Amino acid sequence: MSDPQLIRIGARSSPMSLAQVERVRAELAAANPGIATEVVPFTTSGDRWSGALVELGGKGAFTRELDQALLAGTIDLAVHCVKDVPGDRPVPAGTVFAAYLKRDDLRDALVHPGGLTLDRLPAGSRIGTSSVRRVAQLAQRWPELEPVPIRGNANSRLAKLDAGVVDALLLAVSGLERIGAQDRITEILTVEQMMPAVGSGTLALQCRSEDEAVVEAVGALNDAETFRQTTAERMLLHVLQGHCNSPIAAFATTEHDGRLSLRARVFSADGKTTLDAHEWDRNALALGTSVAATLLRQGAHEVINAIPH
Ligand SMILES: NCc1[nH]cc(CCC(=O)O)c1CC(=O)O
Known part of the structure; x- marks a missing residue:
């Protein structure tokens, strides 16, 4: 199979997404020195909408536009957080997840400017998260804390935290590492305290199924154990x-x-x-x-x- 000359990678413009794409470009270059990559910037409906995601009508707010661009042929590769990919249906017809990159840390973390842990935060502390999974687990173990809905990318959430909009944030360790904000973590929660979402810390590389050269080049980046874990x-x-x-x-x-x-x-x-x-x-x-x-x-x-x- 001949090498594809150029792989156009669709990427959301948040710092986390751009960091993810840079990892993919570096791994692609190391595995296939003949390949050039180009980044095509995207803004998805999930990025534009600052309200509750449930109001956007269906899932895939962060993946839909990239799916369409792949099928239309304006990009050759989309990089997704598996956590953001709808799990109740197969991936869109005509596309395939050609690789899962080796999984990063899958745990959630607390960011509290005063350096406290969830067990020590005073009753009524406002915890910024819009995740129903995190809200339910907060209610279960820390019922005296108050979850507050918050949207926007991780950098803008940290800025809201610094502006005092909330007292603390719950965010993924892997995401904070990707944006270079791991030093803001005050507590890494055990999976027992805060069980992670399906696909946490894992990146999926999606291509057109018929694009054999790209599927093969990208497939070289697959991590076999991450693939098995994600499949389960x-x-x-x-x-x-x-x-x-x-x-x-x-x-x-x-x-x-x-x-x-x-x-x-x-x-x-x-x-x-x-x-x-x-x-x-x-x-x-x-x-x-x-x-x-x-x-x-x-x-x-x-x-x-x-x-x-
Ligand atoms: N919900 C948005 C989202 N999707 C993936 C990540 C982080 C990276 C990951 O877990 O793969 C995040 C941010 C967060 O939950 O803090």
Whole structure:
């Protein structure tokens, strides 16, 4: 297969997205010295809209425009946070995830200018997050803290924090590292305290399925264990069929013997109900399906559907 000469990469203009694209360009250049890359800037509906994402009508607010550009042939590659890719449906027909990059830290972090941890924050502290998953887990373990909706990219959220709009922020460790703001972290939460979202810390590289040269060049960047873990996590989400307001948390890891472990939780919005499952299997698809089935037997549909969406 001949090398593609030039790969045009669609990228959202936030600092986090641009950092992600620079990682992809560096890894592509190292794996295929003959390839040139070009960055095509994008603003998605999710970037433009500052209200609640649920009001944007359906999922994929951060991926839709890039999907369309790929299919229209104006870009050859889209870089997505797996966490932002809808999990209840397959990736758009005609496109493929040709690689998952080696996963970064999947945990969430607290950013509090005074250096406190969640356990020490005074009652009534305003915690900036719009994630239903984080809100439910805050309500469950730290009911005296007050979640406050906040949107915008991580840099603008940090600026709002510094302006006193909120007292603290919950953000992904990986995202803060990508924008060089890891020194703002005051507490890294354990997965037990704050179970991560499906796909946390993982980047997916999406190409046109028929574009064999690009699929092959990009495929060289795939990390086999991240691929297995992501496959298990996204299978779980697919079977659960959550809506965009579903507090679902799950993460897969690889055991020393090569089996995958998949832990998953489904929360009610108030955090009072937690469904919990943890299973192991060598087969990622079987594992995702089985853990989802376990949660469904515990009443996951009822918990998910009780939340307005
Ligand atoms: N929800 C937006 C989003 N999508 C991916 C990341 C961070 C990187 C990742 O977890 O892959 C973030 C920011 C955050 O949650 O703090």
